[in-house]
Amino acid sequence: MPQEIERKFLVTGEYKSQAYAQNHIVQGYISSARGRTVRVRIRDDKGYLTIKGASNESGTSRYEWEKEIPLNEAEELMRICEPGIIDKTRYLVRSGKHVFEVDEFYGGNDGLVVAEVELASEDEPFEKPAFIGREVTGDIRYYNSQLMKHPFNTWE
Secondary structure (H helix, E strand, C coil): CCEEEEEEEEECCCCHHHCCEEEEEEEEEEECCCCEEEEEEEECCEEEEEEEEEECCCCCEEEEEEEEECHHHHHHHHCCCCCCCEEEEEEEEEECCEEEEEEEECHHHCCCEEEEEECCCCCCCCCCCCCEEEECCCCHHHCHHHHCCCCHHHCC
């Protein structure tokens, strides 16, 4: 079963000059039920359908299945998504032998910037770039499926 193992951090420093690639991402959720989400994503000019399972106790690992789908099908599926769309730019930054995905959010989540690093195991060591701040792995408020329901700019 495919597992996604990742850690998530707030971003507190400059990262754009270190990025080797960037993509515009718009995504919605057909289902955002806790423990099982079905996401539709348009990344630049490609469509994707992703199913994610419940996170483990630490919030580091969970089942993930993703398939590329035709762009027109992704656009059609976006029309039946739950209210609240995630709009962001993703920057890819190398650090040691890992790549950090830095997401800069827009709309109701404007001002939020988070970085994720995918790992082969939960205890795999990695080099933190200077722009990495507090770890928020396992804090469900920072899950995209929650940000679309409770945007960052509505938090107290």
